[in-house]
Every structure is written in structure tokens, then in C-alpha cells.
Amino acid sequence: MIDCDVHVQITHPEEILKFIDAPEREWYRNQAYLLGLPGYPWSNPSTWFRGDLAVDETGMPGGNPATVAKEVLDNQGADIGILTADDALSVGLMQNTYRAAALARAHNDWFREDWFPVDDRFRGSIVVPSQDPVAAVAEIERCASDRRFVQVLLAGGSERPYGDPKYLPILEAAAANGLAVAIHSGMEGMGLAHQPTGAGAPTFYIEWHTTGSACSIMGHLFSLLTHGTFRRIPDLKVLLIEGGVAWLPGMLWRNDTNWRGLRDDTPWLDEPPSETMKRHIRFATQPLEHTDGNDELLWQMLAAVGAPDILCYSSDYPHWDGDEPKWLANRLPEAWRQGVMHDNAVNFYGSRLDLPVAR
Amino acid sequence: MSEWHDIAAEADVAPGAPAIARIEGREIGVMRDPRTNDLIAIRNRCPHSGAKLCLGSVEQRIEGEPGGHYHLVDRTVVVCPWHGWEFDASSGVCPEDENFRVAVYPVRVEHGRVFVQA
Numbered sequence A: 001m002i003d004c005d006v007h008v009q010i011t012h013p014e015e016i017l018k019f020i021d022a023p024e025r026e027w028y029r030n031q032a033y034l035l036g037l038p039g040y041p042w043s044n045p046s047t048w049f050r051g052d053l054a055v056d057e058t059g060m061p062g063g064n065p066a067t068v069a070k071e072v073l074d075n076q077g078a079d080i081g082i083l084t085a086d087d088a089l090s091v092g093l094m095q096n097t098y099r100a101a102a103l104a105r106a107h108n109d110w111f112r113e114d115w116f117p118v119d120d121r122f123r124g125s126i127v128v129p130s131q132d133p134v135a136a137v138a139e140i141e142r143c144a145s146d147r148r149f150v151q152v153l154l155a156g157g158s159e160r161p162y163g164d165p166k167y168l169p170i171l172e173a174a175a176a177n178g179l180a181v182a183i184h185s186g187m188e189g190m191g192l193a194h195q196p197t198g199a200g201a202p203t204f205y206i207e208w209h210t211t212g213s214a215c216s217i218m219g220h221l222f223s224l225l226t227h228g229t230f231r232r233i234p235d236l237k238v239l240l241i242e243g244g245v246a247w248l249p250g251m252l253w254r255n256d257t258n259w260r261g262l263r264d265d266t267p268w269l270d271e272p273p274s275e276t277m278k279r280h281i282r283f284a285t286q287p288l289e290h291t292d293g294n295d296e297l298l299w300q301m302l303a304a305v306g307a308p309d310i311l312c313y314s315s316d317y318p319h320w321d322g323d324e325p326k327w328l329a330n331r332l333p334e335a336w337r338q339g340v341m342h343d344n345a346v347n348f349y350g351s352r353l354d355l356p357v358a359r
Numbered sequence B: 001m002s003e004w005h006d007i008a009a010e011a012d013v014a015p016g017a018p019a020i021a022r023i024e025g026r027e028i029g030v031m032r033d034p035r036t037n038d039l040i041a042i043r044n045r046c047p048h049s050g051a052k053l054c055l056g057s058v059e060q061r062i063e064g065e066p067g068g069h070y071h072l073v074d075r076t077v078v079v080c081p082w083h084g085w086e087f088d089a090s091s092g093v094c095p096e097d098e099n100f101r102v103a104v105y106p107v108r109v110e111h112g113r114v115f116v117q118a
């Protein structure tokens, strides 16, 4: 099993700040625990975390590499755990571009120095100051030679959808270095990012969790497809994380219908966008929607748009809304299990995972 | 026939410190309600996706009316440690979806020992 979304928590900020040059460190300390990252307008009413995990003296899980290796790799049975950032997902939304670049560098160094050496089943994500594409590209180039980094991580919340040419250099640098690009929902409405929905800012966490995190992923998906990004960068691979999947067939059908009638505006789209999606884009499964007894319907709908090949398992450890791997595997049609739980991620990430396809 | 089983010393069951026993293949936990001090015996497996329910919390249920009104009601729920679904401590039913229910068991204390009928 390969887990495509393991959220590392910053429980001890000094662990990261040690990778920041001394004259700059105090600034981050003065920003309190979020280190200058934009805060959450919508907070979970109870807890962000599963209640059955080991916590350190800060009361938080997910911050200790050995504990994460035990809980995700040993206990949940992952052959590979791909580390994604948590709060640092929003580094590209900080108002201060220079502080963002330094913090991104430090976070990436932290993964490389403090996390990867603890377990060779860890792989990681490169966080980048996406508000400054030149600096983001430099950071990708700096990290890419370490093959334990498998992807560049961008937040769902953004200034523009990622098909915008502003972001092209970031996507090109990822593809040129054999890295995937992962877009993880979240951080909408924070820092430089726009509000989570076209209707404006939601009031409640549940609204954000239902609509905001799906809307941003939809926005990026159709932006990338419509700009013809995958014609410009044929090697680009994109993983969309935690935006849900049950909406996907409906939106793809809607978009393909529009493509037939509106092609004058985007004549470079030479095939139904849903076909491009199948070759270049994968979806992390968590949180796989509950269907109230209609799972068969969900599988049929997803199969119509490329499942199981477009799905890769993710746990979202250590968050409260995670999908436990055995439960998820049992829920899937039997013929989908091997692909969704393992093979699709191997094919997607390629040699950076360094695993045989069948294991 | 369900029988009474001696599970734990009463003093050992505290809020946040459940007692867990395996009875005929089922894991059953006894949790302490911090509000009423009552004991709750409940199957240690969430009917949603299988979390160990006794690692969750026992809470007083919050209800409310539109307009931003919240109030605590006289109802205790066991809250799953994974996805936060609630289960009524007396019936085991999830108030949000009665198709999801967890077994709850009679519990009594005798001579400082906790007995569960299962």
C-alpha cells in the first residue's frame, strides 16, 4: 500500500528554524506558532486530529518522525508514505514573499535532514513560494536532486487557478525534474488566497470542508485542462488531493459539453478535456464520499471517467477525517484494490518511489 | 444467553481511561461519563469504519436552533476518535443516522468491581 498524503505537523518550530539563517530567525519566532503562515479563518469545532494517535508533549500527533513511521508505515501497513506539509502548505500564500521563500527552504531541509533519514519508506513533497515563481523554480532546482522528493506541493487556496501562465515555470520545473505536482485542497481564503467559494466566504467550518475544499480543486483542474497546460508540458503529472471525487463525473461531463460548443475561445483543446485528464491527473481518495448505501453507483460513475486508474489511496493521517486503509480497501470493488492502494501511485510517481509495480 | 462478566476494578475506570475486555470475540469497553459519573459499556468498534470507539470521548450532547443558538441537552454521547460521529450512550444509536448503531450493554458495580452483561 502507498499512502499519498501523510501530514507532518510542526510541533516544535525550532526544528525548522534551525534551517533559517540566524538574522531571520527572530522574525519567525515573533509570529508565534504559525511562523508567519496565514491562519485559519474556519477552525474545526472539535479537533483537527484523530483521537487515537500518540501525541507529544505539545498535545499534537504527527510531529515525530519515528512515531509517524510506526503509525503510518508499520501500523497502517504502508510500503511508502508520502509526506505532505500541513500548515506549511500555505507558504505560497504568505504576504511576505522573501520570508515565504526562506521558510519553504527550511521546511524542505527539515524533511531532508530530519525525516527522510529516519525511515527509507518516507518520500516527501517540496513546498515552494508559489507567489514568486522565480524563487519557487529555484527551490525546486535546489531540492530535485534528492530523489526522495517526489512532488512539488501547491495549496488549493491560490491567487489564480494554476493553469494561469504565471505558474507555468513552476509546473515546467517540476516536470523537467521528474517530479509530480500535487495540489492539496485547503488554505482557501487565507493570506493571498481568494475566498473558498464563488458565493463568498462561508460562515462555518463544515461549509468550508464541504464546498471550499472541493471548489478550489475543481478550479485548478479545469484551469489546467483549459489552458492546454498538458500540451505545453507533456510530461506533467498532477495529483489532486482531498477535494473529493464524487463530483468529478458531473463536472467532466459538463466541461466536455461546453468544450464542444465553446471551442473558439480555446481552440488548442484538440480532444475532450476529460480524455486529457485521464492521462495526466490522479485523485487522492480521501475523503472518499459516503454514499449512504449507493457505493455501486459511485463506482459506476467513477468508472465512466477513468477509475480505477485515476485513483490513488491517501490516508490524510493524522487528521480527523482520514480514511483507514483496510476499511477503504474493503469498500472498493475487489478488482480496483491493487491499483488504487498501490499500483496507480507507482505508475504515477515512477522511479522516485523505487518500488516494483507488484509488491 | 448473555452473562455478567467481571471487567475491571471500578476505581480504574476514569474519564479518558476506559477499561477494555474481550468477551466471546467482541471487544467491549467501559467508559466513564465525566458529567454524571455513570459507567457506559459499549462495543469497542465504531460501526462507521471500525475505529476503537473507547479511545474517543464521552460528552454531553449539544443541540441548537437556527440563528446561532446552542444549548447542552441532558443526553450523553460517545464520540468516535476518528471522524467524530456521535452515538447515544444509552441506545448506541447514531442520532444523525439510525442505520448506524453500536451495541451497548447493561453495566453494574458490585464490591468495587465493574460487571457487564454481554
Ligand code: FES
Residues within 6 Å of the ligand: B046, B047, B048, B049, B050, B051, B080, B081, B082, B083, B084, B085
Ligand atoms: S470510524 Fe467512527 S466515525 Fe468514522
